[in-house]
Amino acid sequence: MRYDVYDKNLAGFGVRVSKTLVNLGRYPQMPLAAARQRAMNALLEMADGEFKRSTNLQLFAHALDDWYKKDQRQNKSFMQVKNAMELRVRPSLKDFKLSNIEKRVLFA
Secondary structure, rough: OEEEEEOOOOOOOOEEEOOOOOOOOOOOOOHHHHHHHHHHHHHHHHOOOOOOOOHHHHEEEHHHHHHHHHHHOOOOOOHHHHHHHHHOOHHHHOOHHHHHOOOOOOOO
């Protein structure tokens, strides 16, 4: 079963509730205005046939896990680093594409 819910302010932007989805971000880390902008960009890419879903390493959360495995496990301070990242960084950036992370996002 699936159904669609459309945004009243942005024609063509909606959510299809089903087993397949495109994750644009999480509220409240991403405000509604930013989600609408990402949705508009995704719709334009889809219309041009250029839209691609994120691969695992394009998302911050997956890149962070990969960094833990490849670069941090051998460090004596690994657990301190991991605990700090999980508490202070992952919650805000986990659903961001690496290519979309900018200084203004980090220091907001």
